[in-house]
Amino acid sequence: MRNAWHLGKIFGIKIYIDSSWLIIFALVTWTLAGQYFPSQNQNWPLLLNWFLGITASLLFFASVLAHELSHSLLAIHQGGKVKNITLFIFGGVAQIGEEPDKPLKEFIIAFAGPLASIAIGIISGAIWWFFHEVSLPLASIFRYLAIINIALAVFNLIPGFPLDGGRILRATIWGFTKNLKLATRIASISGKVVAFLLILWGTRLIFSGLTLNGIWMIFIGWFLYNAATSSYRHLLVKDALREVRVEDLMITNFDTVPPGLSIQQLVDDYILRHRDRGFLVIEGGLVQGIVCLEDVKKMPKERWGNTTIRDIMITKNQLEKVSPGDDAGVVLAKLTAKNIHQIPVVQENRVKGILRRNDILNYLQLHTDLGVKTN
Ligand SMILES: [Zn+2]
CATH class of the missing domain: 3.10.580.10 (CBS-domain)
Incomplete structure (x- = not known):
């Protein structure tokens, strides 16, 4: 593993932070402190905005961790092994030892992450509701967490492999056809289509002046495209070399x-x-x-x-x-x-x-x- 820091262990799973994570942490904190919190109340002092920005940013990453942890715990519950969870520039990834051997297992493991994000989103929304007339700074943090966690769930449910939605799609096709190769092929093609649309959308954003958002979108699309391609190839290799000594x-x-x-x-x-x-x-x-x-x-x-x-x-x-x-x-x-x-x-x-x-x-x-x- 390249530059990554070991944070500790949760439920026996090692948690790492990749150095690329710092970039996204800085970007999120900067956007929150510079735009989001000032938009909630223009009179808040600079220091308060930064304090809230850092706090909300850390809680956002705790949410990403919770998302990955719920994939991992379900994987362990289904008899799998989880080596570690790494937070990096595009979010988090749980290294699950072996790919699930049954479609239902994959379906449950894939669904667990977005479900956790939706749950955190709803709880955050409730906290916002209870506090928005008592403490606006506190409520603003949870308003952000509600929005970002729902967005995280929705994005991950897009049916393009290797996103969670793509895994759900693959498990469903796999369950109906009993053909893992066909299922992976369809899910990874849809992953590539999603990646292509993200890149297209990113390009549109750049032309309409939202350069940073556009570049970010293109990056994510490019990352997804590579992941969709390599995961399909990985399966082909595994399949072709089965029983070859x-x-x-x-x-x-x-x-x-x-x-x-x-x-x-x-x-x-x-x-x-x-x-x-x-x-x-x-x-x-x-x-x-x-x-x-x-x-x-x-x-x-x-x-x-x-x-x-x-x-x-x-x-x-x-x-x-x-x-x-x-x-x-x-x-x-x-x-x-x-x-x-x-x-x-x-x-x-x-x-x-x-x-x-x-x-x-x-x-x-x-x-x-x-x-x-x-x-
Ligand atoms: Zn996930």
Whole structure:
């Protein structure tokens, strides 16, 4: 995770704040203190407006947290695991361990968030009603919270994946058709349509002079578009690699290099000749490590002649490895996350082969292009 601060734990779920959250916190506070609260009463002093602005802004983010917490608690209740909740520039996100395995579960988990927002909105509205003739500053905070929470619920209920409404749509189609892939496809197409409309709307706002709102709208649209695309692709990958094992995709006739070889020789005789990106380093029949194009690139060219593979290789202690029976989908996620291009396949301390990320990707491309399993 990039710059994020750990706030604490609620119900065993770790709460993080991403550094991008500061931007939206500043923006919301500034709008509240500079426009909203002065509009409630023009005679309030500057300091009061800022105090109310910061308070309302913090309560707004507590509302976003409550929204995510209710998704999370329902997910846990349905037998899932929640790793953490992170607040960031576009609101909050709960990292739920596994996607729900039944449409009804997804429906309930997705619906819980907007429901919490509606509940907070109604309660805030009631507090505003009770206090608006007693204390206008206090009532103004809750008036804002009522509006923003209802808006949050309405926005999240827009039926475009991965918004909550899109998940509800997906769960509904999934429940009726029993076809998760079709359901995800329709929900993500509708997610892209929503994203496109937001971008269009944002552009309109910019032309009518509301530049900041317009840019903000375009940003959200762009974020949604990417999320809709990647969540569908994620499902396709998971589907295509179902029941594919590492041993199905690994190569077994791989070249090895001795640790004493110079980098110059490695480049000339192996990398350029074999067009491979990485080689296992073997000495006395045992694996000593792996050397990759990336390790070579880190070394200046003039030192290639007098540096050996032993100096730059990833040694066996630091080496990531997989077993022939491992799930190819899980391994692909690991390789991508750690930016590893190839990984040795080891069974009972013996190297059985090498699995290259490109081989998994090629398999995937073939599979998704042809729409059939190739093995
Ligand atoms: Zn939600």
